[in-house]
Amino acid sequence: MKHLRPALVGLLTLAYPVLVYFGLGRFEPRWMALPLVGIAVLRALATREKVWLAAAGGAFVLAAATLFGNHALPLKLYPVLVNTLLLTVFATSLAFPPSVIERLARLREPALPPSGVAYTRKVTQVWCGFFVLNGGIALGTALWGSDATWALYNGLIAYGLMGLLFAGEWVVRQRVRASHSHG
Template sequence: MNLKALPRMGRPLLIILALGAWAGLAHYGSAGHGNPDLSAALGVAPLILAAALLWPGRSPGGMLFAAALALGLVGLLWPRLRESVPLLYYIQHLGAHLALGIFFGRTLRAESTPLITQLAQAMSATELSARKLRYTRRVTQVWTGYFLVNALVSTLLFLFAPREIWSFHANILSWPLIASLFLGEHLFRRRILPPEERPGVGEVIQAYLRISRTQRNPASSTPP
């Protein structure tokens, strides 16, 4: 094992461990067990973070204001939140999947460029081939469908299945499902596209970050 790689592996490993711990505690709490205050706090934490990150412009002051506003609202609703922990986690899971489904799906409109196509264009120095344009549009459709279908499955399980089954699906199974979809798309891409049209994971992440920065600050992408 390359010891020099350990520092680089440390941060992703810590993130994975933190997500795993959060998923386990969320499953335990949303199934109706554990301390309701701790379970509710874990449930609202991602919502407060989302409120800050979705603040228009994403200025530090605006993000802090959004987080403070969300915290104030949580404080007002706390008695009800701690008494409705499963519903809180359901709203969180449903909201995240609907938001992601809309985020991907709105780029499939006729006047828009599919999100995966945008990523591919950000990584390519030349014009994308017709084959890759078709492929990236299909992948965008697949991710849109996944998020919307999973939101529907979550709703059906929450309404009609035992709480433990819904909680396992929402808090534990969602991560392996996403990883499986990533892996399946990667394997399918290797069969469909030639090597020069298959980017690595690192390139995809860098392209997404570039697109995010451009969307937050369009002026920064325009040369002086």
């Protein structure tokens, strides 16, 4: 059951834009605040990590704004909130090392060499840039895009771009490792 909750939260978070898109065509926005509250509660129960607790708190604020104002915009701002929180975590780790990516790298390679530390710092900076760009586009689709455009970007395209960044970084990492092992 412990492992089921994070998986369920992840699945609901991934499906959130699609749920909102189809829900807004059938229900008032205030009723669509309920899935956001549900995700927030599950997230709070599933994790003790500060960033996800902050996301849950932000989701409650967005849901309350939707509930009381009966407007869809706060619902559409959830992806912006998540990108902002992730940017904050990654950027803070650059100011107060080790970086997020270095911490992840050390799980597999505890004795990370200085070149690895420098590389993981650059990757963390790239992710910061991604969160700025992705969050900006998410905000633009929420403010000026149609519901369909918002759902398409935040429910599909953003995840595709994330996957491309993961894959691209993996390819670069293999080349960097190969060049350091031959050097």
